[in-house]
Amino acid sequence: MTNKIIEFWFDFASTYSYLTAERIEAMAESNGLVIAWKPFLLGPIFKSNGLVGSPFTSNKPKRDYMWRDIQRSAKIYKIPFISSTVKMPQNSLLAARVALCLDDGAQRAAFTRQVYRAQFAHGKDIAELATLADILANLGHQAAEILVQTQAAEIKQQLFANTADAQTKGIFGAPSVITQDGELFWGNDRLEDAMAWAVK
Amino acid sequence: MTNKIIEFWFDFASTYSYLTAERIEAMAESNGLVIAWKPFLLGPIFKSNGLVGSPFTSNKPKRDYMWRDIQRSAKIYKIPFISSTVKMPQNSLLAARVALCLDDGAQRAAFTRQVYRAQFAHGKDIAELATLADILANLGHQAAEILVQTQAAEIKQQLFANTADAQTKGIFGAPSVITQDGELFWGNDRLEDAMAWAVK
Numbered sequence: 001m002t003n004k005i006i007e008f009w010f011d012f013a014s015t016y017s018y019l020t021a022e023r024i025e026a027m028a029e030s031n032g033l034v035i036a037w038k039p040f041l042l043g044p045i046f047k048s049n050g051l052v053g054s055p056f057t058s059n060k061p062k063r064d065y066m067w068r069d070i071q072r073s074a075k076i077y078k079i080p081f082i083s084s085t086v087k088m089p090q091n092s093l094l095a096a097r098v099a100l101c102l103d104d105g106a107q108r109a110a111f112t113r114q115v116y117r118a119q120f121a122h123g124k125d126i127a128e129l130a131t132l133a134d135i136l137a138n139l140g141h142q143a144a145e146i147l148v149q150t151q152a153a154e155i156k157q158q159l160f161a162n163t164a165d166a167q168t169k170g171i172f173g174a175p176s177v178i179t180q181d182g183e184l185f186w187g188n189d190r191l192e193d194a195m196a197w198a199v200k
Numbered sequence: 201m202t203n204k205i206i207e208f209w210f211d212f213a214s215t216y217s218y219l220t221a222e223r224i225e226a227m228a229e230s231n232g233l234v235i236a237w238k239p240f241l242l243g244p245i246f247k248s249n250g251l252v253g254s255p256f257t258s259n260k261p262k263r264d265y266m267w268r269d270i271q272r273s274a275k276i277y278k279i280p281f282i283s284s285t286v287k288m289p290q291n292s293l294l295a296a297r298v299a300l301c302l303d304d305g306a307q308r309a310a311f312t313r314q315v316y317r318a319q320f321a322h323g324k325d326i327a328e329l330a331t332l333a334d335i336l337a338n339l340g341h342q343a344a345e346i347l348v349q350t351q352a353a354e355i356k357q358q359l360f361a362n363t364a365d366a367q368t369k370g371i372f373g374a375p376s377v378i379t380q381d382g383e384l385f386w387g388n389d390r391l392e393d394a395m396a397w398a399v400k
Contacts, residue, residue: 049259059249061372065386072393172261186265189389193272 012092014174091127097150212292214374291327297350
């Protein structure tokens with residue numbers, strides 16, 4: 001029997017997606033599931049749903065709570081996290097394009113995890129070429145080659161298509177997980193429910 | 201030792217607050233906690249945070265997901281739920297004032313649970329006098345007397361004060377739980393975390 005696929009939809013600028021990126025691989029493995037790594041852009045979806053930007057940007061009490069909540073959750077999960085130096089919101093466009101230049105599997109998974117770590121454990125700006133080049137080099141990739149590749153029309157089109165696909169599937173936020181039978185789960189706090197659904 | 205108090209902040213129009221209203225009493229009891237029942241109005245807080253109304257009203261994909269998510273959760277918790285006939289958003293003003301006419305304890309707890317049930321298990325409009333009068337009568341109260349009492353300046357002022365107090369404490373949504381040491385937890389899915397925090 002082939003393993004079932006679960007789609008993990010993320011925007012690199014999404015704070016709660018960091019927690020899911022850190023947790024999903026071990027959970028998928030123990031449930032016999034294969035992850036499809038799906039970078040997309042929340043911005044156009046927010047706009048299309050009538051939002052000016054992320055609710056965390058415009059709503060200060062919600063943003064303050066979010067940082068505190070992620071800090072508590074990271075402690076429970078034993079995930080490194082510093083909020084004090086995290087720039088927000090980050091521009092996730094280039095990181096998403098890099099992710100699409102890498103194979104959907106171990107390569108994209110490792111890159112994704114490192115981008116989130118750079119942002120939330122080390123306070124880096126993920127829109128900077130240097131941040132992404134360092135991550136790529138540390139993972140053994142030809143950084144310059146991949147950064148050039150991000151500007152190809154095909155990669156830009158893939159990100160556009162992923163975002164359109166996300167919206168078609170009902171996604172309005174990140175992290176989102178979609179099981180093979182099409183069930184949508186939104187939020188890091190629904191990851192356990194998504195796993196249970198996927199294997200039932 | 202006296203039991204610790206946890207504050208349960210709810211707006212009767214908040215859909216996820218139904219799940220918490222159904223679950224919190226058993227959880228508080230098993231953790232040796234006393235609940236302070238805190239009705240408030242989300243509307244003024246949304247407005248003050250730059251929102252036009254509930255995100256569920258304006259954002260259709262988010263609303264569609266919310267109903268599906270509550271349906272799934274209700275099934276997991278074995279809580280009765282019908283979404284098909286639920287009017288949304290509901291006007292929660294009168295129900296909140298009634299709650300403040302009742303003792304903060306068993307009386308207010310029972311009324312709160314019944315208002316949420318009327319809305320989410322029986323599809324009633326909780327802004328209607330008949331809905332609230334029925335609930336009050338079934339709980340053994342003098343319905344007419346209490347409905348008249350809701351128009352007293354003191355009750356109106358209490359609801360206003362509760363809402364201002366919620367905002368001062370950082371509340372931006374419902375359900376919210378605040379532990380005795382002031383820690384805020386937002387969302388039905390943080391109820392377990394709030395309990396663990398309260399007893400640590």
